[in-house]
Amino acid sequence: MNRRALRGHLAFAAGIDAEARAIAALSADGWTILGRRLRTAAGEVDAAAEKDGLLAIIEVKHRPTLAGAAAALGARQRLRLIAAAELLMAANPDWGAQGVRFDVIVVDAVGAVRRIADAFRLED
Secondary structure, eight states: OOHHHHHHHHHHHHHHHHHHHHHHHHHHTTOEEEEEEEEETTEEEEEEEEETTEEEEEEEEEOSSHHHHHTTOOHHHHHHHHHHHHHHHHHOTTTTTTEEEEEEEEEOTTOOEEEEEEEEOTTO
16 A cells, blocks of 8 residues: 555544544433434535434544644535535434534544534524
8 A cells, every 4th residue: 555545544544433433422412313424415414413302413523633623624615514414404304303503523633522512504
């Protein structure tokens, strides 16, 4: 395996681990995981979770630092998440009876996990 392929493989594995850590943190906080790696025509949603009727569309970001991970979600990706969420909600009308929000879960190189609840809104 060449260096580029190895870096890609390691990044993919780190991303999968970060998603698993994020899901574990959500579950520990009482959220029901409705789906992981949900594919739509608009793109993939890392996870959808619900608690007390509130639907959270989850994006997981993994970087060496929590601050770097938090800064990694750009405007283009927010638009993709919004479009994907609309498709998910249309396909699952019983999700989010009490509302919907977009959460970003950041994971750093040592595995620390932080959730940024209601990280952005449609107007952003």
